Amino acid sequence: MSASNPQAPLVISTHDLGRAAGLRKQFSLIVPAPSSFGNAVIGLPEGLPIKLDLTLDSVVDGVLVTGVAALTYxxxxxxxLDPIEQSAEIEFQELYFYPDVAISAEDELFRMNGELIYLEPALRDAALLDLPLAPVxxxxxxxxxxxxxxRLAENPNHVHEQVDSRWQALADLFDTKEG
Ligand SMILES: [Zn+2]
Ligand SMILES: [Zn+2]
Structure with a gap:
């Protein structure tokens, strides 16, 4: 299987797969993270390597891509609030339609461009779903x-005076009313 194009690393070619249904190709490649990749709390610095293990299966209407992306976010x-760096494996699967197959308007996003498949939207969606929203x-x-x-780990016996006197006065007031 041909390696990806350095100008468009998330575009892969299906040229070697052939057009008949039931064919399979498996390959791995390393691509740089595209810009603004991740969710609101964690992200991948642009250019950091993502390792992709891809399986391409030709079906009647197109090519089914099943992938695992190994990355460090x-x-x-x-x-x-300490900075953290953790590795993750993101699984994704998407059917990319051949250029001449009739499909709905919303599936046009996953239309192949000739023999080429643009992986970034599927990978980005999977990352948004898979990456933790509250990493620890x-x-x-x-x-x-x-x-x-x-930081409580460094101050295991850390406690505060339980009640501020001003709040105690307010609490007394409420006690009086209720009583
Ligand atoms: Zn922590
Ligand atoms: Zn405190």
Missing amino acids: QGECARC CSEECLGLCAQCGV
Whole structure:
């Protein structure tokens, strides 16, 4: 299978697969992450390598692409806000239609351009679904004190005075009313 074009690394050619249904090609390639790839809390710096393991199966109407993208994303821990870097494997599958097959307007996004398949939209959608929305540096991360922001892992005995006297006065007031 031909390697991808350096000018368009997420475009793959199906030339070697052939047009008959029931053919299969498997190959791997490494592509640079496209820009603004990821979700609101974690992302992939543009150009960081993504390893793609792809299986192409020719079917009657097109080519079914099944892939696994191995990548390392960067973000911050949802509990302690430390920067984190974690690896992930994202699975995706999409049917790309041959240029001469009649399809609905919404499927036009997945129309092949001649023998070429543009993988980026499917990969981006899968990344948005698969990557965690609240990544943590470790499952045991204690996070930060909600009142002052101190790192609890480094201050295991950290506590605050329970009630501020001004709030105590307010609480007394409510007690009186209810009683
Ligand atoms: Zn953390
Ligand atoms: Zn505190």
